[in-house]
Amino acid sequence: MNFIETPLQDVYLLEPSVFGDERGFFLETWNADAFSEAGFDLHFVQDNHSRSARGILRGLHYQMEKTQGKLVRVTAGEVYDVAVDLRRGSPTLGQWYGATLSAKNHRMLWVPAGFAHGFYVVSEYADFLYKCTDVYHPASEQTLAWDDPTVGIEWPVPQGDEPLLSAKDREGYSWKDCPKFD
Numbered sequence: 001m002n003f004i005e006t007p008l009q010d011v012y013l014l015e016p017s018v019f020g021d022e023r024g025f026f027l028e029t030w031n032a033d034a035f036s037e038a039g040f041d042l043h044f045v046q047d048n049h050s051r052s053a054r055g056i057l058r059g060l061h062y063q064m065e066k067t068q069g070k071l072v073r074v075t076a077g078e079v080y081d082v083a084v085d086l087r088r089g090s091p092t093l094g095q096w097y098g099a100t101l102s103a104k105n106h107r108m109l110w111v112p113a114g115f116a117h118g119f120y121v122v123s124e125y126a127d128f129l130y131k132c133t134d135v136y137h138p139a140s141e142q143t144l145a146w147d148d149p150t151v152g153i154e155w156p157v158p159q160g161d162e163p164l165l166s167a168k169d170r171e172g173y174s175w176k177d178c179p180k181f182d
Contacts, residue, residue, distance in 0.1 A: 001028070003038045008097045009090055011083050011115065014071075014108040027106055029073060030131065040110070042069065044131040051076075052121045052128065057146055057155070057163035059118015060084055060172065064179055065140035067113035069133040077126030078102035079119040080156050084144060086180045087114040094175065096153050103127075114181045116144040120155050120163060142179055145172035 002015040016027040028034075035042055052058060060082065062068075072081060082098045101107050102123070111117045119128060146153065146169060157163050173179070 001031070001034055001038070006097045006099075008083060008085050008092045008095055008115075010112045011085075011097055012110040013099050014110060016106055016108070018106055029108065030071065042071070042133060044071070044133055046132040046135050048130050048132065048136075050128045051125060053125050053164075054121050054123060055157075055161065055164050057118065057120045057157075057165055057169065059169065060116035060144040060146055061118060062086060062114075062116045062142050062144070063134075063137050063140045064142060064181075066134040066137040067181070068136075069110070069112045070117060070130045071108055071110055072101065072117070072119075072128065072130040073106075073108040074101045074103055075127045075129055076103050077121065077123035078104070079121050079123075079126045079128060081109050081119045082117070082153055082155075083109065083111045084116040084151055084153070085114070086116055086144070086178070088180050088182050090114075093180075094151065096151055098153065098155075116142075116178075118146060120157065122156055143168055143172035144178045145174055148172075148175045150175035
């Protein structure tokens with residue numbers, strides 16, 4: 001596993017070793033010992049799987065209680081995945097990082113607690129899987145507006161299109177008003 005630092009403090013792009021031949025491929029997506037040796041002592045308690053169609057944008061979500069670190073990946077299709085630092089005192093507070101995750105490139109993104117997270121589907125559909133360090137806690141879930149101009153995420157939405165959003169995602173907080181982590 002190759003752990004690649006990103007411009008955001010504590011967010012990593014992961015490239016697993018892929019072993020393939022004419023029969024298919026094999027890769028390891030999680031190994032507690034390997035992650036621990038790389039400095040990640042993680043305990044996952046929940047796995048999630050979502051399927052979304054082209055043009056759907058999910059996020060930017062986070063929980064103020066039972067904060068979740070997420071190890072995310074795509075097993076079918078392709079997404080543009082984004083993390084936004086919401087940790088007061090962090091040198092990268094308010095900054096974002098985006099990466100293409102796909103079934104073809106096998107990349108994963110580690111998004112630690114204290115970050116908002118979301119993705120935009122660029123393929124016909126995408127299966128998105130993620131391991132969480134804490135359970136879903138809807139009472140403390142927050143949404144940062146996907147299109148907040150202060151954060152300025154450069155989503156790969158085609159010119160003239162609007163992403164498909166849930167009601168919750170259409171009503172996300174502005175950067176100025178969103179709850180942040182101390």
